[in-house]
């Protein structure tokens with residue numbers, strides 16, 4: 001099956017917990033705190049790899065996790081950092097946040113890399129909590145949880161030249177004849193199920209030409225493709241970014257004129273701008289009986305459309321030099337070819353910064369506090385440790401959460417939920 005759209009889940013590693021330990025030395029009965037910090041969790045990145053041409057790899061495995069940070073330990077030793085995870089994607093991959101639908105990044109250029117889930121910070125060891133009045137803190141911070149996201153990856157292949165046409169027109173045969181690509185070719189329609197890419201060597205026609213445009217063999221389009229028939233949308237999306245459309249027509253078929261019209265109409269319905277793209281019409285299978293007779297009227301009709309036609313036999317490799325020469329004239333300069341065909345590639349949406357904003361709302365029989373900062377603090381608190389819990393309560397007062405809860409009418413014994421924590425409101429303690 002052709003896959004150019006997948007949903008994946010990425011989870012960054014959690015930070016390691018800080019340690020709550022005390023120095024132990026000979027002759028020193030009770031040393032000071034010496035618990036080290038936890039290591040940071042690994043982050044998840046997506047990176048463009050030109051060797052990838054589809055999102056196929058994500059079909060079976062679609063959950064990914066980076067490594068967690070190690071815990072801190074005595075003698076102020078820091079925990080090990082968690083290993084980052086880098087996932088390879090083909091050039092032309094759009095990365096969307098599944099929940100909001102926002103475009104996070106449009107990955108076009110080789111080597112481009114974007115962080116999609118940030119690793120959690122390591123928890124602080126108890127050395128950080130010693131003060132002049134409290135010299136033996138018995139608590140440390142827990143590691144921050146790693147970020148987790150659901151992403152949608154969408155591939156729009158980037159090729160300079162896109163071969164389009166009905167199934168069986170000879171697109172794959174032409175790609176094989178023009179480039180070193182070896183697509184599957186067969187005398188039945190719908191042989192090509194995924195786009196194939198090849199590189200065109202223009203020096204074969206003009207030794208001085210150093211441009212090396214890419215050619216994509218887009219799977220056959222059928223009537224109704226623009227409304228989704230035969231995975232039409234998926235295929236048409238690949239045509240959007242090509243610089244030149246190479247429209248292949250089988251002149252040995254009963255009605256090439258109609259065949260030509262069907263594809264043009266599907267292109268128009270998908271996006272009218274596709275009709276304005278530089279287009280070259282390739283009349284194929286000229287070796288077959290009957291094809292020659294249809295050539296002249298076909299070419300005349302194209303001339304009326306202001307389109308140029310080249311006659312070839314992809315199978316017998318005839319007419320290819322003329323075809324390559326015409327493509328060479330239509331292609332932009334080497335410099336332009338090196339730049340992506342669209343001025344994108346930038347990361348559009350950055351991560352939300354960790355704001356202190358929060359909201360208090362009723363939930364079930366109690367209350368819920370929402371907010372990135374406060375949820376993180378809750379996740380980093382070790383509630384089984386009294387000191388740690390008290391510190392969290394002070395944080396709530398500091399952030400104003402405490403006041404807001406009172407205003408919302410919280411009473412002793414009420415449940416207050418923050419992130420994954422359920423706390424019981426104790427008016428005495430919290431004031």
Ligand SMILES: Nc1nc2c(ncn2[C@@H]2O[C@H](COP(=O)(O)OP(=O)(O)OP(=O)(O)O)[C@@H](O)[C@H]2O)c(=O)[nH]1
Nearest residue numbers: 167168169170171172173187190191192220314315
């Ligand atoms: N006689 C002749 N046959 C050709 C020529 N080009 C392609 N064919 C044949 O037509 C059939 C279809 O060719 P493909 O290249 O697989 O066609 P396609 O357009 O890629 O088809 P889909 O992948 O189904 O969209 C094969 O049997 C080819 O050998 C040609 O120039 N002359």
Ligand SMILES: [Mg+2]
Nearest residue numbers: 171172191192
């Ligand atoms: Mg094919």
